[in-house]
Amino acid sequence: MAYQYKMKLTPEQIDILEGRQGAVKAKVMETIVRYGDMFEATELVPVTHGEGHLVTSFGLSLLKPVYRIMDELIDAGLKVEAGFTADPRPHDMKNVHYNPIDKLINKKILYGKQDAYEEQLRKLGLKNDDSFTCTCYYPEIGNVPGKGDILSWAESSAVNYANSVLGARCNRNSGMIELFGSIVGFVPKFGLLTDEGRKAKWKVTVNTTKKPIPQILGSAIGIKVMEDVPYVVGLDKWIGNELTDQCKSYLKDFGAATASNGAVGLYHIENVTPEAKELGEALLEADYKEYVIDDAELERVYKSYPVMWKQPQKEGTIAFIGCPHLSKTQLEEWADRIISGLKSAGKTKVACQTVLCTPSPIRKEFEKTARYAELRKAGVGVTSICPLMYTSNPLTKSRRIMTCSNKLRTYSLARYYKDDELLAIITGKED
Amino acid sequence: MKEFKGRVLNGGYFKGEAVVSHQGVNTLASFQSSAIMHSSKLVIADQNNPDIYKHNITGKALCLPQTIGSTTGGMVLQVICSMGINPACMLFSEHIDSLAGAGVILSVVWENSKLIAIDQLGEEFLDTVKTGDTIEVTEDGTVRIL
DSSP: OOOOOOSBOOHHHHHHHTTTTOHHHHHHHHHHHHHHHHTTOOBEEEOSSOOEEESOOOOOTTOHHHHHHHHHHHHTTOOOTTOEEEOOOSOOTTTSOOOHHHHHIIIIIITTTHHHHHHHHHHHTBOOTTOBOSOTTSTTTOOOOOTTOBOOBOOHHHHHHHHHTSOOBOOOOOTTHHHHHHHHTEEEOOGGGSTGGGSEEEEEEEOOSSOOOHHHHHHHHHHHHTTSOEEEESOHHHHOSSOOHHHHHHHHHHHHHHHHHSOOSOOEETTTSHHHHHHGGGGEEEEEEEEEEOHHHHHHHHHTOOOOOSSTTSOOSEEEEOSSOOOHHHHHHHHHHHHHHHHHHTOSSOSSEEEEEOOHHHHHHHTTSHHHHHHHHTTEEEEOSOHHHHTTSGGGGGSOEEESOHHHHHHSSOEEOOHHHHHHHHTTTTO | OEEEEOEEEEOOOEEEEEEEOSSOEEHHHHHHHHHHTTOSSOBOOOTTOTTTTTOBOTTSEEEESOEESOTTHHHHHHHHHHTTOSOSEEEESSOOOHHHHHHHHHHHHHHOOOOEEEEOOOHHHHHHOOTTOEEEEOTTSEEEEO
């Protein structure tokens, strides 16, 4: 029996749903319409920023149904017309150290479908081989929506950034739903696509004596508000009112922490983010709740993170920096800090395996610089993989991974360190 | 006997055992290991969820507020449905979240799964139902704790 839809559909959308553009496209449309009906969507609206972004970039062997659906789509001649970017690749044997067993597990067992899956992605509209990053919105990648654009994305940190910093509109979708929306060119109108859904249920006051670490501030807010929209006041004092490269990098890390420690898809920063600049406190719902964050609250949240290592008393063995991927500015800052940190500690090599993660167009340019040569000499790797996917290998569970990313901490057994603490460990200043 | 009524997302009849999580279920952290190991049963692997950690939920009624975690969550739910190791029902006390919602729809449309999904059963439902309780679910979204 045909699906009895509840929302308002246009004649074109009904045509697709009823199979007049092919059976597979009808199934794709049915998925999108059912999804919208489940969330009381009023209608389907056109995706105005056609470039998609896929959260599934990895040929994880367990995702058999995904590969089967991809084949169905390809056989039916369907694709994302404007092309798409995708999350980072899972491994990089050149720039990250893998022992022979790791190589075997990554290439043959865990991600054994990687090459075949990338071939499917190319057929469906993957833009190019440099399109693998969680930060597709960097200018170097070029998948940058405008204010008010409707998107069909799923990567939680990218959705969070696009909604908050760019003022685009996208729900916190699941993988596959985002691909289907990009293929049919429509998404259901509900939640963060509506003015009402973008209002803040929380007013968060930042009342600290110094610039808060974005990873911990975002974590505190995410844990408190979960999927609600926060309106943050008092942060502009520390990050300024202009969306400079440094401000955007700060918000990228802050947002990823709100999205992973909670489920935040959109935040407003008073006097900073586009909608907050435009509408101010009118973005607050009438019965908003309040949360005040001071130095003590940030310290409380930081100290609440469990250390999941099997031997927590031992030193870390590998450090990952850049989840989400580092911007060009951040990469250069980390390079300078590591190089000067080593010099001041009287060392020539980093104390543990250290990996900086950044999109490949940024990495390729960086590889031409003297900074890169110095970093390599010091034993630092620069890669474009997803560090989270590195941790899918069960053998890494005993590896005492360190990170300054709250997202990586949340989804793996990695131990979180503040930037300065991690830098001291890497450069051997702790000795 | 206590009775609750929710919204039917995918209907069906079920009588069997409940497994209850009072916190959001992290789909990726909970289901990934069983999927990777091609296991014949779905054993919860999320150490951060003591309510259901190490419980086998295949063929049972998973009672939860919502799901949380990675936006791959919907696909992971689809995978365990395609493997046939899914819970028979997912009974949400709150409005279903977008990741679980996507997973239910992907499973129904693309895997012909019979996964029963009911949401908005209310806070009292989760306060009342206990792991090991026998429950009955009917087509109209009624859940009885027997």
